[in-house]
Amino acid sequence: MSAQGSKFDFDIAVVGSGPAGLAAAALAASKGASVVLLDEQAEPGGQIYRAVTETPVRDRKVLGPDYWHGAELLGPLRDSGATHWPGTTVWSVARPREDAADGSRPIQIGLSRNGAASMLTVRHVILATGALERPFPIPGWTLPGVLGAGAAQVLLKTSGLVPSGATVMAGSGPLLWLLAWQYLQAGARIDAILDTTPRENWRAALPLLPGFLRSPYLGKGMKLMLDVRRKLTVIGNVTSLRAESGLAGGKGGEGVLKSVVYTRNGTEHRLPADTLLLHHGVIPNLNLANATGCAQRWDEQQRCWRPTTDEWGATSVEGVSLAGDGAGIGGARAAEEAGRLTALDALYRLGRIGREQRDQSAAPFRAALDRALTGRAFLDTLYTPAEAFRVPADDTIVCRCEEVTAGAVREAVRLGCSGPNQAKSFLRCGMGPCQGRLCGPTVTEVIAAERNVSPAEVGYYRLRPPVKPITLAELAALPKTDADIDAVFKH
Amino acid sequence: MFRRLPEIETASSTVAFTIDGRPASARAGDSVAAALLANGVTVCRNTPVSGAARGPYCMMGVCFDCLVTIDGTGNRQGCQVRVAPGMAVETQNGKREVER
Amino acid sequence: MTATASPKPDVIVIGGGLHGCSAALHLSMRGVRVLVLEKDHVARHASGVNAGGVRQLGRHVAEVPLSVASMALWHGIRDLVDDDCGFESHGQIKVAETEAELETVRARVAVLNALGFTHEEVIGQDELRSLVPAIADHCVGALVSRGDGAAIPFRTTFAFRRKAIALGARFQEGGAVTRLARNGGLWTVETADGAKYEAPVVVNAAGAWADRIAAQVGEPVPLEVIAPMLMITARVAPFIKPVVGATGRTLSFKQFPNGTVLIGGGLLGRAVRDENRTELDFSQVSVNARTVWDLFPCMRGATIVRSWAGIEARMPDQIPVIGPSGTEPDLYHSFGFSAHGFQLGPIVGRITADLITAGSTDLPIDPFRIGRFAA
Numbered sequence: 002m003s004a005q006g007s008k009f010d011f012d013i014a015v016v017g018s019g020p021a022g023l024a025a026a027a028l029a030a031s032k033g034a035s036v037v038l039l040d041e042q043a044e045p046g047g048q049i050y051r052a053v054t055e056t057p058v059r060d061r062k063v064l065g066p067d068y069w070h071g072a073e074l075l076g077p078l079r080d081s082g083a084t085h086w087p088g089t090t091v092w093s094v095a096r097p098r099e100d101a102a103d104g105s106r107p108i109q110i111g112l113s114r115n116g117a118a119s120m121l122t123v124r125h126v127i128l129a130t131g132a133l134e135r136p137f138p139i140p141g142w143t144l145p146g147v148l149g150a151g152a153a154q155v156l157l158k159t160s161g162l163v164p165s166g167a168t169v170m171a172g173s174g175p176l177l178w179l180l181a182w183q184y185l186q187a188g189a190r191i192d193a194i195l196d197t198t199p200r201e202n203w204r205a206a207l208p209l210l211p212g213f214l215r216s217p218y219l220g221k222g223m224k225l226m227l228d229v230r231r232k233l234t235v236i237g238n239v240t241s242l243r244a245e246s247g248l249a250g251g252k253g254g255e256g257v258l259k260s261v262v263y264t265r266n267g268t269e270h271r272l273p274a275d276t277l278l279l280h281h282g283v284i285p286n287l288n289l290a291n292a293t294g295c296a297q298r299w300d301e302q303q304r305c306w307r308p309t310t311d312e313w314g315a316t317s318v319e320g321v322s323l324a325g326d327g328a329g330i331g332g333a334r335a336a337e338e339a340g341r342l343t344a345l346d347a348l349y350r351l352g353r354i355g356r357e358q359r360d361q362s363a364a365p366f367r368a369a370l371d372r373a374l375t376g377r378a379f380l381d382t383l384y385t386p387a388e389a390f391r392v393p394a395d396d397t398i399v400c401r402c403e404e405v406t407a408g409a410v411r412e413a414v415r416l417g418c419s420g421p422n423q424a425k426s427f428l429r430c431g432m433g434p435c436q437g438r439l440c441g442p443t444v445t446e447v448i449a450a451e452r453n454v455s456p457a458e459v460g461y462y463r464l465r466p467p468v469k470p471i472t473l474a475e476l477a478a479l480p481k482t483d484a485d486i487d488a489v490f491k492h
Numbered sequence: 493m494f495r496r497l498p499e500i501e502t503a504s505s506t507v508a509f510t511i512d513g514r515p516a517s518a519r520a521g522d523s524v525a526a527a528l529l530a531n532g533v534t535v536c537r538n539t540p541v542s543g544a545a546r547g548p549y550c551m552m553g554v555c556f557d558c559l560v561t562i563d564g565t566g567n568r569q570g571c572q573v574r575v576a577p578g579m580a581v582e583t584q585n586g587k588r589e590v591e592r
Numbered sequence: 593m594t595a596t597a598s599p600k601p602d603v604i605v606i607g608g609g610l611h612g613c614s615a616a617l618h619l620s621m622r623g624v625r626v627l628v629l630e631k632d633h634v635a636r637h638a639s640g641v642n643a644g645g646v647r648q649l650g651r652h653v654a655e656v657p658l659s660v661a662s663m664a665l666w667h668g669i670r671d672l673v674d675d676d677c678g679f680e681s682h683g684q685i686k687v688a689e690t691e692a693e694l695e696t697v698r699a700r701v702a703v704l705n706a707l708g709f710t711h712e713e714v715i716g717q718d719e720l721r722s723l724v725p726a727i728a729d730h731c732v733g734a735l736v737s738r739g740d741g742a743a744i745p746f747r748t749t750f751a752f753r754r755k756a757i758a759l760g761a762r763f764q765e766g767g768a769v770t771r772l773a774r775n776g777g778l779w780t781v782e783t784a785d786g787a788k789y790e791a792p793v794v795v796n797a798a799g800a801w802a803d804r805i806a807a808q809v810g811e812p813v814p815l816e817v818i819a820p821m822l823m824i825t826a827r828v829a830p831f832i833k834p835v836v837g838a839t840g841r842t843l844s845f846k847q848f849p850n851g852t853v854l855i856g857g858g859l860l861g862r863a864v865r866d867e868n869r870t871e872l873d874f875s876q877v878s879v880n881a882r883t884v885w886d887l888f889p890c891m892r893g894a895t896i897v898r899s900w901a902g903i904e905a906r907m908p909d910q911i912p913v914i915g916p917s918g919t920e921p922d923l924y925h926s927f928g929f930s931a932h933g934f935q936l937g938p939i940v941g942r943i944t945a946d947l948i949t950a951g952s953t954d955l956p957i958d959p960f961r962i963g964r965f966a967a
Contacts, residue, residue, distance in 0.1 A: 041553055043574060048552055055521060057500040096871060111874055120874065133554050143557075145534040145547030146493075152551035155571075160519060160526040161500035166493040187497055256545055257534055275493045286554070294869065401549075401557065404541045417750065419633060419765075426640050426746035429850075434556040434567075434826055434897050466872060469553075470567075470826060470895040476881035477892075479874060540827040540851060567826055567895050 011037045011084070013347055014110055014123045016091050016289065019047020020333045021325025022129030023074040024340035025347075029127075030083035032348050037084045037121070039091050039112060041469075045078070046071050047131050048151065049333045057161040063186040064158065065179075067221070067333070074337065089114045093466035094126055094293045097320045108320050111466065118475035125320050125347045128290055129340060132283035132326035135305070135386065136439050137172060138393045141244030142279065143401055146258030150180045150280035163189035166275030169261045171195035171242055174282045174384040175222060182225040185232055193272055194229070195239040195263050197281065199387040206383040209376075216376030218332075239263045241389060244277050281386040285327045288436060292464040294318055299457035302381045303330055304391070305442060306461050313346035314339060322347060330381075331374050338370035391443065392450045399447065400440035402433020407447050414451045420460045421445055434470050437462045494529045509579040518575045525551060525558040525570035528581070536560050536570060537584035560584055601627035601762070603948060604781050604791040606769050606805055608632075609639035610745070610934060611926045612797035613752035614941025617673070620759035622949050627789060628753075628761060629781065631768035631801070632868065635749035638799060639934070641902040643822055643844045643856040644745045645835055646935045648711050649684040649737035650700075652911050654959035655936070656709055661955060662939035663711075663739055672938065674758075675751035678744030680849070682833035686735040687720065687727060687887065693839040697735040711737050726831050726890050735839070742835050742846050745934060752937070764789075769798070772808040774920055793922045793948055800865050800905040802913075802927035806962070809920045813913065813928070813965050816906045819863035819870040820856065820931050821877055823899035827851030831890070843883050853894065855884055858931050861901040870901035906930040907965075914940055914960035916947060924948060925962055 015026040018040035030036040038045075046053040050071025058064055078085065093111030100107060110121040134149040141147065150170060156162040163184060168191050170181060177194070184191055213219060229235065241264040246256035261274045284305035287297060295308045296317035307329040314322040324343035325336030342363055349359040393399065395408030405428045418424045421431065421444045430444055431437035437444075441462050449456040496519070506517045511533055518527035525548040528536065534547040536558045548558040551571045558570035561582040570581075603619055605612045608630025616626045630636075646666050648659045670676045688694040698714050713736050720727060720734045753763065767783030772794065774780075779794045796805045803815035828851055835846040842857035859876040863869075877899055884891050907913065907928040917923035926944050929936065939955070946953040 041572065052521075057519065057521065058497065060499065093872075093874060095874075109874075133552065134550065143544060143546060143549075145536075145545050148548060149550050152549060155551040156494060156526055156529065160522045160530065161497040162494040162526060162530055163497060164493065165495040257547070294871075401546075401555065404539065404544070416754070417634075423633060423635075423746075426635070427750065432824075432898070434559075434895070435554060436898065438554045439550075465898055465900045466874075467896060467899065470897045472892070473825070473881050473884060473894045473896055474892045476823075476874075476878050476896060477885040479878035479881075481875050481878055481882070565893060 008107060008122055009124055010121045011035045011123045012351055013125045013127060014039060014121060015127045015129055016094070017047060017129035017131055017325075017327070018042070018045040018085070018087070019049055019129060019131045019325060019336065020071065020074060021131070021327070021336040021340035021343070022047065022127070023078050024337045025127050025129060025324055025344040026083040027074070027077040027081040028341050029344040029347055030081035031077070032353060034348060034351060034353055036081070037086060038078070039086050039089045041088070041090050043087050045075060045085065045087065048155065050074070051155055052159040056158050058157065058187075063183055065183065086114060090469050091289065092469045092471055094128070094289060094321065096294055096318050106320060113471055113475060116475070118471055118479055120479065124351055126322070127314070127343050127347060128321065128323045128327055129325045129336075130286045130289050130327040132330060133286045133438060134280060135282045135284045136443050137279040137281050137390060138397050138399050138407070138443050139242045139244060139279070139390065140397050141246065141258070143398055144244050144246050144256060144258045146275060147244050147277045147279060150177050150278040151283070153278045154180050154183070157183060157187070163187055164276040164278070165190065167192050167273045168276045168278070169193050169195060169272055169274045170278045170280070171197060171239065171261065171263070172280040173198035173386065174280055175380065176283065177280045178222070178226045178229055180278070181229045181233060185229065191233055192274070193234045193236055195242065195261070196235055196237045197239045197242065197387060197390060198237070198384060200238055202383050202385060206379050209379040209382055213376035213379035217372060219376065236263070236265060239265050240387065281390060282384055283326065283330055284442060285329060286438070287327060288438060288464050288468045290316065290323055290327065291461070292466050292468050293321055295321060295323070297461065299455070300329060302378065304385055306445070314343035315346060331377060335370055335373035338366045338373060341366040342370065391446050393443070399443045400430035400433065402435050402439070403429040405430040405440070407443070410444055410447045411451050414448055418448070419452065420448060421462050422460070424448065425462060431462050436464060436468060493532065493534070496530060507575050507577050509575055509577065509581060511581050512583055522575050523571045524560060524562060524573045524575050524579070524581055527575040528560075528570060533583070535583065599625060601625045601789070601791045603627070603793040603795060604629060604779065604789055605795040605797055606781070607797035607799055607802070608634040608753070608763060608765065609637065609797060609799050610635070610749045610752060610937035611929070611940055612795070613749055613756060614937045615795050615797055615926060615944040616756040616761045616941075617752050617759070618941045618945035619948065620756050620761045622945060624945070624949065626756065626761040627791065628756075628763045629767065629769055629783060629789065630763065630765045631784070633765045634753050634763065635746050638902040638904040639749040640746040641822070641900055642745050642934050643846070643854055644742045644934060645684065645844055645846070646679060646741045646743050647684045647737070647835070647932070648935070649735065649740055650686055650837070651932070653703070653707065654911055656704065656707070657956055658936055658939050658943070660709065660711065662936050665938035665942075666741075666743070666935070667739070669743070669938070673751040673755040675747070675754070677748040677751050679741060681739060681741035683723070683736055683738040684740035684835045684837065685720070685723060686837045686839050687731045688733045688735070688839045689731055690840070691732060694733045697839060700735065711739060713738075723834055724832060724836060726888050727836070728887050728889055731887070740835065748937070769805065772805060774922070779922065793924070795924045795926060795944055797926045799927055800863070800903045802905060802925070806925065809917060809923060811917060811919050811962055813962060814908050815928055816908070817863045817865045818904050818906045818931065819861040819901035820858045820904060821861045821872055821880070821899060821901045822854060822856035823877060823880070823896050824855070825853040825894040826897050828853065828894060836887070838883065838887065841883055843880070843887065845884060845888070853891070855880060857883070863901070863903045865903055868903070870903060872899055872901060904929070904931050912936070912960055913962045914943060914957050915962065918961070918963040918966065
């Protein structure tokens, strides 16, 4: 690595090895920057290409060609000379602090690797933290047997596991259809798909249809959706959902999922279920960006918070940029191109390439990005979850960690809590180990609805490092200077 | 409930480990959470708040519902740790004791 | 624009932290019309995110009379604000790791006893073990204040606000005070959103921003903006009741009833007060973690789920500014609590109300006068 011998461990750290991170790291390193690619998983690929190097599902038609595209990103990474540290959890990225001695602006990254914490010093950070499934708070969503469809897809990719017993899928969005299609290819059992796409979304999305008709994914998406509709029981216009356990109330005992209750055209129906797979879209995984202090904004179309970035992925924090779904949902192919653009800009900022070279090199990637994003507005609008599934009824748990209900959040609003941070201090929602990843969007929307204002006005949690829990022993073992230790004893 | 696709069942190398002291087997490469599901164990823990049962939910390290005790160390994310030969996995009940 | 919808307040309190809310409550209890101006929202900074220690133990001698009087209010906190504020009293303990440290705390108790205060006692190794079974073997004894405890900061500040509102106080959140001027016996207070408010009396309880208010009336103070850091663990089974500190190094360690363990002690991150922002310094967090590693071996495998820092004001002599302005009549200060003001909240609000409604207080506040910083 070229930065050796200086106070910098690497020029660029890329966090996350999904499509954006893989492409960014490969491009930056191929232009001579010293790059480290940090990722929590044991193998590269992120969630979309999870286990692409080692999946036991060798029948390529099961996971489909879009999945196998991920393997093509690995060669360039290997050839680029980037350092890849899998199994590495990044728990903190600090804002750059100007070094008075030489005017450089080092960024410190806190990470855990092989059970030990350490700090890494770099010049630039590219966050490629990807997406996570939008929380789907329905009564009973905490019961064992209820999983995200994305989670079920991870089980398929990494372990070749498919549901057995009575299986219901519910929600809306491309991933739901893709998973159902993959299950069909694999011969897995699905008893029913409960489609919660609101009927009125079609009307709202229709004006955006021309854009979608030019999308390169139109054909593929339609084909698999039609396949699924032909071969499986799809129940549309579902307006409410409830997961029920065998035990009364589903609390206190070994209550696990036994049935799914849904409402269609005003009538309740019950399906027996051993497994319920929920999905209504994905949202940016913004915890690390938020904790780093990157400004974020409410995206009304995607109904989620997204860190603000410029056309090169630069955030409001100098030296920190963001690529891929973590900056707003665009899908895997868009993420890949955004990763390349972000890498070019990082190289430019580090003085490795000139502005002209950056702009010229960027042209094909930007064109590809635009192509990949064609039709996104149609999908966003069509698959906007119904309010009933974003703003649940009082007795529904919104914060899984601390078991805080929507009703408790509303009560806190009535007592004067005007935003998620006050609700958090008041109720502990968002204070558990998941750090608001599974409740933040819901808490924002519940408060906004209760106050009858926009989510933008209500705001979001202020997140703090460590963004992933670390042990006290790891923290205690971090390198300390003598001055640090003296400071303690003079108190 | 989850099952292994037949093509994999026959081809894979198996790993022997224990769940709450009972012998179990998984496929090399499985996460602990996947290994539990493959063995019919859907409940990982009971929450320290209400005691309600929880199982794996996100499988990508964000929900912290698959927390289990692995080789004596508590609160580990089952979906983020690979199962290893001889590993002792214990489901968790409520607040775990300190000193574990 | 001028706020005309409601009757003109008698007192404007600048700052919606615990001290501002407490002043508002005590004034409202006496029928005074109060308007609290808060630049963000109530309990946004130090008052909402501090460690929650309700501690007489180890205080500066000047603060001891106030602290003892405040403790009496804490033990009846429900009567005061209709909420128990999560207050629990299981004592606070400062462990001595060496014989020399034990000597230091013995000397302190002698000083306090000579002044007539008996709330602090020295205990030996055996009693320390029975109070804190998890303490490391090398600890030889401790200083203890048995009536001390801890409460939940945000809930406490909110409870004071709620009770004050119930008694007629008004709160205006979201506009920082930009200008303060006195004309013809009336203060005019302007906020960033363009609003103007008037009242005969003003209380400066603006915390880490209080020096800016003081500067407007020609009273510059050497206020330092600090960001004490805290961290918290995932829930573990209950294993400790008292709040534990150390004599030779900085620590505040306590377990909440819900099982989470809060670790702090005043190690500092960086505060950026103009952006309402703090940054953590993990080399310092690590020092804090190391202290816990040493004193509570059972905690070594505990998981830290979050860390944070609040923005606070610290004075050079580590004690607050309380009392009338030295330059203007009808202005009262209450700030600079130097990272240990939470316990004093209930009493200092009462002192401020005493000063405003009766012109005096029966507690000794001379050490806290703002004039002590004048050259």
